[in-house]
Amino acid sequence: MIDLQPSITAIENLLRDGSEASLTYAALECRLAIERICYERLRIAHDYISNDDLKKWQPKDIVNVLIQEVDRNAAATFTYFISREPVPEGASPPTVEDFEQSEYIPFGTQIGFDPGELGKLWNALANLALHISIPETRDTPVTLYGEAERIRKKVSEALEEIKRISQGTLLATGLGEEVSFDCHCGTKNKRRLGLLKNGQTVSCINPGCDESYTYLEDTLEFGRRTLAIVCRRCGSQQDVPKKKVEKLPKDKRLYFSCEGCGEEISIEWRPMQGQKTNPLVASPESTPSP
Ligand SMILES: [Zn+2]
Ligand SMILES: [Zn+2]
Structure with a gap:
């Protein structure tokens, strides 16, 4: 779990100071905190996905890929409970009734968020505070900072969301059946079966490895992609x-x-010409008649 408290304290102090410079810096702190929230989820998901399969790099895009490929609940709120009594060794597998009779204690809560909304906040903070307006006419002044009141409002909004997410006590990579394969490089790769699509390309999770595989639904196999x-x-x-x-x-x-x-x-890559008509092969129609 990341500790968001230092960010929260810094943002609160900057808001209290209230100068244009402090508000601008508070907006930057908010953006960094949002990035940490999203990237921490990526970090714990790295057993299941390679950076090469992410394609897009905005914090919200990363979380959306995690939802699609690693864990449907990557950005959801839920609590895990654990049974007070362990299942006795050698006992037959517990039935639904057995599960219902057990006593549970809460284990931890993951606090979710809407990746789209968090992404909007992240963008708005930059637009308001980290850039100044482009002058529209010769008479428009070029300002030193963005508009203080609008920045303060957006920073306060972001701070509330960061505080809410900071209440979480757990980050999970989800549940569900896994499939795994050993890469050519020796690294064991695993994926959630329910989120794999036929023909999908899966890159090896080892950052130093260039291998990738095509998932074949019929045989549950990962075919090495080679030339x-x-x-x-x-x-x-x-x-x-x-x-x-x-x-x-x-x-x-x-x-x-x-x-x-x-x-x-x-x-090496070479451009190759494609054309419907092959000019080197003369068609009978084009042959001049004697
Ligand atoms: Zn590998
Ligand atoms: Zn040779």
Whole structure:
């Protein structure tokens, strides 16, 4: 759990000070706190998702991907309870009635939020406080700071939300059946079965690994995504991780040694022309008649 109290105290002190400079800094503190709230959820989800599968980087986008791919309840409010009595060892699996008869004590509460609304606050704070207005005419003054009252209102709104979220005592990565596979690099990857879609690309969670996999719903398998490169000298084939090639800038070459003969092989992106008519093959109609 992240401790939001230092941010809350700093924001309250800056609001009390109330100068234009302090309000501007308070807005920045609010934005940082919102980012911490969202990124902490990403951190604990990292056993289930790689940064390479996030695609978008605004705090709300990250949380939305977590909801779609890791845990439907990533931004929900709920409390976990734990049974006072453990299930006796060797006992038959408990029935629904057994569960209903058990006594439970609360274990922790996750406080949820609306990622869209939090994202709007994050954007509004920047628009009001971290930029000044563009002058519309020669007579419009270019100000030193944004409008103090509007900044104060938005900071107070953000502070309430940050305080509310700070009441949480638990962050969970969700429940539900897991599927796992061992990556080529040796890292064990796991995902929630209920959130996987057929044909979905899953990147290895090891940040130093370029492997990615295609999930196949029918067989519950993860197929390694590779490009088959055949050596022109010895004919041996090697499988280059597709993601390594996808990440390759257009003006760069990817070098590697042939596993068969050791010769250096390189690949690079090249534009390829596509056209319906192949101009090199003359069609009978276009052949001039004698
Ligand atoms: Zn890997
Ligand atoms: Zn070779």
